[in-house]
Amino acid sequence: MLQNPASSDATHHIQDAANRHITIVGAGVAGAWQALSFAKAGYSVKLFDRDDAAMTHATSHFAGGMLAPWCEQETSEPVITRLGTRSLDLWRTELPDTPFNGSLVVAHPRDRADFEHFARITSEYERLDGEAIDKLEPSLEGRFREALFFPAEGHVEPRRVLPQLHDKITKAGGEIRFGFECAPDALASDGGLVIDCRGIAARDAVTDLRGVKGEMIIVETDEVSLSRPVRVMHPRWPLYVIPREDHRFMIGATSIESEDNRVSVRSALELLSAAYALHPAFGEARILEVGAGLRPALPDNLPRITVDGNKIRVNGLYRHGFLLSPALAELTVNYVTRGLIDNEVMQCS
Numbered sequence: 475m476l477q478n479p480a481s482s483d484a485t486h487h488i489q490d491a492a493n494r495h496i497t498i499v500g501a502g503v504a505g506a507w508q509a510l511s512f513a514k515a516g517y518s519v520k521l522f523d524r525d526d527a528a529m530t531h532a533t534s535h536f537a538g539g540m541l542a543p544w545c546e547q548e549t550s551e552p553v554i555t556r557l558g559t560r561s562l563d564l565w566r567t568e569l570p571d572t573p574f575n576g577s578l579v580v581a582h583p584r585d586r587a588d589f590e591h592f593a594r595i596t597s598e599y600e601r602l603d604g605e606a607i608d609k610l611e612p613s614l615e616g617r618f619r620e621a622l623f624f625p626a627e628g629h630v631e632p633r634r635v636l637p638q639l640h641d642k643i644t645k646a647g648g649e650i651r652f653g654f655e656c657a658p659d660a661l662a663s664d665g666g667l668v669i670d671c672r673g674i675a676a677r678d679a680v681t682d683l684r685g686v687k688g689e690m691i692i693v694e695t696d697e698v699s700l701s702r703p704v705r706v707m708h709p710r711w712p713l714y715v716i717p718r719e720d721h722r723f724m725i726g727a728t729s730i731e732s733e734d735n736r737v738s739v740r741s742a743l744e745l746l747s748a749a750y751a752l753h754p755a756f757g758e759a760r761i762l763e764v765g766a767g768l769r770p771a772l773p774d775n776l777p778r779i780t781v782d783g784n785k786i787r788v789n790g791l792y793r794h795g796f797l798l799s800p801a802l803a804e805l806t807v808n809y810v811t812r813g814l815i816d817n818e819v820m821q822c823s
Contacts (some may be wrong), residue, residue, distance in 0.1 A: 492661040494613075495520065496664040496810075499652060499658050502534040503632070503795050504788055505671030505707050506639040510568070513646035515807055521648060524655040524675075527640070533673055534632050535689055536767030538716055538726050539796045541565060541628040542577050544598040546794065552777060553818045554794060557801040562628065564800035569638060573662060573702075574628035578611060580618045581707035582751060588707040592622065613698050613753060629703050630796060631718055667810065670787040673770040674758045680789055685733040687770035688793060689741045690726035693749065695759035698723070706748050713748040722762065725749045729793060735766045769793055777802060781809065781822040 498509045501523035509521040520591040525531045543558025565572045578601075581589035592601070599622045608615040610623065640650055656755060658679065670676055677683045700717040705727075716724045725745045730738075742764060749756040772778055772790035777798055780787040786806060791798055808814040 486536040492563060492709045496669065497522065497661050497666060498669045498671060499523075499656060499661070500671035500673060500675075501525070501529065501640065501652070502671065502673060503537070503636060503799045504638070504673070504791055504802065505669070505763040506636060506643065507799040508642045508669050508671055508788065508806060509648050510639055510646060511800075512810075513643055513648035515811065519643070519646075519648035521650045522648075522654045522656050523652050524775065525652060527637075527652045529636060530753075532636075532767055533634055533767040534764050534795060536688060537632045537633070537795055538690070538703070538724060539596050539630040539632045540577070540714065540716065540798055541572075541574075541630065542624065542703070543797060544624050544627065544704065545577050545579065546597055546797070547596045548592055550794070551774075553776060554798070555722055557819070558794065558797045559778075560804070561797055561800040562626070564804065565628065566631070567802070568642065569630075569635065571641040572630055572635075573627055574788060575627065575702040576623055577627040577629075577703050577705065578607075579622040579624070579705045579707070580607070580614070580620075580752075582618075585707040585709070588691040588709070589620075592707065596622070596624075599624060600748055611704070613700060613704075616706075617753065623713075625644055626701075632796060633717070635796075643651060647657055658787075666784065668785050669806065670789070671787065673791075674768050676770070676787065676789055678733040680772075680787060682773055683789060684731075684771055684773075685790065686771045687732045687734065687766050688769055689730070689737045689745065689766045690724055690764075691742065691745050691749075692703075692718070692722055692724050693756065693759035694720070694722045695755055696721045697755035697758065698753050704752060708744070708748060709817060713745060715749055715752055723749070723756075724761070729769075733768055737766050739765050771794070777819055779806060779809075779816075779820045781820065783823075786810075 495518040498521045513519040543555045602621045604619045701717045713727045771792040778790045
């Protein structure tokens with residue numbers, strides 16, 4: 475990790491801000507981890523969000539929640555692997571019940587070339603034969619002859635884990651106000667440090683931010699049982715099936731350059747077809763929900779922490795919100811408390 479101490483002026487400001495309160499705008503996964511990390515570090519923290527406590531309008535509400543830094547090597551820069559690997563430790567520390575059952579990658583014979591390409595550009599996996607797959611996921615018995623197993627990866631259920639993070643914030647002394655619309659610039663004028671984690675809503679301050687649509691379908695069936703996310707090779711993108719509680723599964727992985735938050739017929743057909751191809755029992759599953767969220771992305775699809783006086787903006791998490799948020803919060807705390815700058819992620823004006 476490349477870290478340098480901040481300049482003397484910045485250090486003076488950091489020390490000054492440390493004696494005041496910290497306000498965070500945006501209670502999605504990025505803002506929640508910022509609030510929790512600062513509250514546990516002994517700061518007076520207030521967290522605001524315009525949504526209600528259910529957070530049904532947040533990007534986090536539609537996220538897959540995969541903690542898969544090595545699988546993401548297929549389409550991501552090394553910094554994602556570095557920060558994502560660190561985040562795994564932070565998830566384990568804060569939420570010890572987080573399932574780390576690994577990730578499984580499979581392919582049908584027609585997609586063998588995509589499977590081998592995935593294997594070449596990712597790491598930290600084991601190759602499994604059909605017998606090993608059957609032992610790992612009995613529901614897939616006899617369906618695939620080979621798989622890649624990433625044993626150190628995990629996953630969370632966003633709609634369950636986000637309230638847990640909010641609860642931890644309040645128990646650590648932080649204050650959360652839902653249904654509160656506020657502008658970070660106005661809060662910054664009142665003194666203290668303001669951290670902007672509004673995601674796509676921050677385009678008033680982050681002009682090169684764009685929305686990338688991610689679509690998902692939630693189904694329910696008691697005829698399939700999976701212990702870990704399963705990625706299925708696909709000509710356009712790897713689709714994943716993620717187990718949830720109560721016999722539910724989330725099917726997703728589309729990344730579409732569009733800010734239309736509706737699900738297209740094409741995407742729905744591809745998602746459902748992928749699940750059916752994974753296991754025919756999904757053909758009789760009950761569709762519970764179809765939805766889409768807009769992921770905040772910057773031109774390079776990499777996260778950015780921008781420091782501007784007493785304002786810090788954390789944005790551009792793209793499709794890696796749950797994977798990167800803990801590590802980004804740690805970087806922000808390290809900057810405020812010690813003046814450390816991560817050169818790959820942070821920009822200081």
